Amino acid sequence: MKPLKVALLGCGVVGSQVIRLMHEQAGDLAARVGAPLELAGVAVRRLGRKRDVEVDPALLTTDAEALVTRDDVDIVIEVIGGIEPARSLIVSALSRGKSVVTANKALLAADGATLHEAARTGRGDLYFEASVAGAIPLLRPLRESLAGDHVKRVLGIVNGTTNYILDKMDSTGASFTDALEEAQTLGYAEADPTADVEGFDAAAKAAILAGLAFHSRVRAEEVHREGITDITATDVASANAMGYVIKLLAICARSDDGRSFGVRVHPAMIPRSHPLAGVREAYNAVFVEAESAGQLMFYGKGAGGAPTASAVLGDLVAVGRNRLAGTRGPEESTYADLAVHPMGDTVTRCHVALDVADKPGVLARVAELFAKHDVSIQTVRQEGHGDDAQLVIVTHRATDAALTATMEGLRELDIVRAVASVMRVEGDE
Numbered sequence: 001m002k003p004l005k006v007a008l009l010g011c012g013v014v015g016s017q018v019i020r021l022m023h024e025q026a027g028d029l030a031a032r033v034g035a036p037l038e039l040a041g042v043a044v045r046r047l048g049r050k051r052d053v054e055v056d057p058a059l060l061t062t063d064a065e066a067l068v069t070r071d072d073v074d075i076v077i078e079v080i081g082g083i084e085p086a087r088s089l090i091v092s093a094l095s096r097g098k099s100v101v102t103a104n105k106a107l108l109a110a111d112g113a114t115l116h117e118a119a120r121t122g123r124g125d126l127y128f129e130a131s132v133a134g135a136i137p138l139l140r141p142l143r144e145s146l147a148g149d150h151v152k153r154v155l156g157i158v159n160g161t162t163n164y165i166l167d168k169m170d171s172t173g174a175s176f177t178d179a180l181e182e183a184q185t186l187g188y189a190e191a192d193p194t195a196d197v198e199g200f201d202a203a204a205k206a207a208i209l210a211g212l213a214f215h216s217r218v219r220a221e222e223v224h225r226e227g228i229t230d231i232t233a234t235d236v237a238s239a240n241a242m243g244y245v246i247k248l249l250a251i252c253a254r255s256d257d258g259r260s261f262g263v264r265v266h267p268a269m270i271p272r273s274h275p276l277a278g279v280r281e282a283y284n285a286v287f288v289e290a291e292s293a294g295q296l297m298f299y300g301k302g303a304g305g306a307p308t309a310s311a312v313l314g315d316l317v318a319v320g321r322n323r324l325a326g327t328r329g330p331e332e333s334t335y336a337d338l339a340v341h342p343m344g345d346t347v348t349r350c351h352v353a354l355d356v357a358d359k360p361g362v363l364a365r366v367a368e369l370f371a372k373h374d375v376s377i378q379t380v381r382q383e384g385h386g387d388d389a390q391l392v393i394v395t396h397r398a399t400d401a402a403l404t405a406t407m408e409g410l411r412e413l414d415i416v417r418a419v420a421s422v423m424r425v426e427g428d429e
Contacts, residue, residue: 003036004320007073009043009064009089010080014103014130016053017309018077029313033320041067043080052305068093075319077312078102079130083110094118094126099319101312103130109204109220112211116332125322125329127315132205133158133284135307136300137314142212142288143330149290151213154252155426156286157279158205160303161189161196162228162248164282166267169236170245176231188282188303198227202250202265210252210263213288215336218263224343226266235421238353238392244269245277249426250286253346260341269351270427277427344401349378351394353420354410358389362415366391369413373406374398394425 006022008015022029022037030036042055043064061067068076068089076093078100080086086107090100095118102108108115108131119126129139142151157163161183168179180197183189195201203223211218228248239246249268254261270277275297279285284302289295301307322329356362363380370377376396383390395403403422410416 001035003038004033004074004323005038005040005072006316007040007043007067007070007076007093009068009076009078009086011042011044011051011053011055011060012079013052013305014079014308014312015042015077016051017305018079018312019053019055021306021309021313025313029317032317034324035320037316037320040070040073043067064089065092068098069096073098074323075099075101075316077316078104079308079312080104081106083107087111087114090115090126091118094124095122097122097124099125099127099323101127101130101315101319103128103308103312105131105201105204105208106220109207109218112208112332113217120331123328125319127319127329128208129315130308130311132208133286133298134160134300134302134304135310136284136286136298136302137311138286138298139208139212141296141298142209143333146288146290146293147330147333149292151288151290152254153289154209154213154250154286155276155289156250156298157247157276157284158209158250158286158302159196159199159202159248160282160284160301161193162199162202163279163284164188165197166228166231166236166246166248167280169231169233170240173233173237175233176229197229199225199248199265202248206250206252206263206265209250209286210261210340211334213252214254214261214338215333216261216338216340217332217334218340222263222340224262224264224266224346228267231267232421235423238421239269239351239423242269242351243272244351244425245272246423247276247279249276251426254338255341260339262341262343262346264343264346266424268424268426270425274427344399344404346400347397348400348403349395349397349425350403351392351421351423351425352407352410353422354391354393355417355420356389356391357415357417358384358386359415363391365413365415366393366410369409370395370406373402373409375402375406390420
């Protein structure tokens with residue numbers, strides 16, 4: 001059988017593992033696809049750089065555009081990341097009828113419509129399982145296995161770096177700074193961790209998940225995003241005292257009337273009895289709730305060279321089979337075209353800590369303000385006395401707009417010295 005020729009864009013952490021697995025599993029991959037997979041070339045930035053895998057120098061090139069437009073190339077794997085030149089290269093390949101496998105979550109979330117349109121026009125496959133949650137089979141179940149069901153919610157931990165940091169803060173009492181430094185030392189966090197700790201990485205993944213779950217286009221800019229940089233050891237200890245743990249969650253939820261959905265990424269307290277509370281270190285876990293299938297949980301390594309390469313090769317086998325059969329995988333499904341409702345319309349619960357004056361009538365005035373904005377209080381307790389007096393309040397469910405207005409009102413009360421912390425509560429409805 002004539003081999004299928006594969007062009008690889010990028011030879012970093014993931015790309016080098018893709019090459020290793022293609023070499024080590026060549027016979028098995030050929031049997032699974034129905035034809036050998038032959039590496040046609042590897043596009044890199046610098047030819048002389050030392051690499052983590054042995055590559056035939058004749059395969060290396062700095063001219064990525066020439067590589068993806070070669071007539072003999074059947075499949076392009078993109079693992080360079082970023083928006084450009086990745087977008088131009090993928091569009092160029094797809095428009096020429098080549099199939100593309102990508103792990104580029106940032107590009108898919110920012111401009112997935114352009115990529116899908118190029119795939120539709122060129123009649124090529126666009127597969128991207130590796131863009132969310134590494135080796136965990138998550139996107140294909142949403143895209144294919146649950147295509148006959150009605151997905152209501154997707155909830156989970158999709159960033160291993162932030163989960164590692166929050167887990168260390170919870171288990172050791174470390175500060176955010178110390179936990180981040182440990183994550184960087186172990187290679188879980190980049191030298192510049194902004195994309196992870198500020199929630200940009202998780203927001204891009206949430207956009208992809210919501211688009212697949214609700215058959216609508218979602219851009220990263222439509223995702224409400226909050227990071228974990230303001231989480232303190234005191235916040236973590238307070239949550240622990242109440243039987244909760246803090247996690248950075250991606251939440252995609254359809255509205256009750258089914259006409260819109262919300263997409264958000266933010267830290268939240270979840271009860272220790274919840275399965276997500278036990279997700280430790282740099283692991284990921286995602287719940288999918290569907291009307292007929294019920295609750296499904298996907299768990300595993302969400303990042304790393306080998307896990308991500310595993311997902312890439314799974315897509316490579318799928319698109320290889322499609323090319324041999326003269327078929328294509330599923331196209332983008334956007335028929336529902338639902339609106340993304342604003343964060344203010346999202347119904348949630350909050351844990352609020354207030355530094356207050358220790359005198360009679362404080363609780364009554366605080367409760368009055370909550371009632372004014374139609375926010376019902378579930379529990380309240382006072383901690384400390386004098387200058388250390390603090391009210392800890394957990395609300396019932398209310399719109400985020402009402403909760404925000406309540407917090408703004410509290411900051412104006414003369415009896416409230418400071419709003420010490422505000423944390424959303426999830427998972428114990």
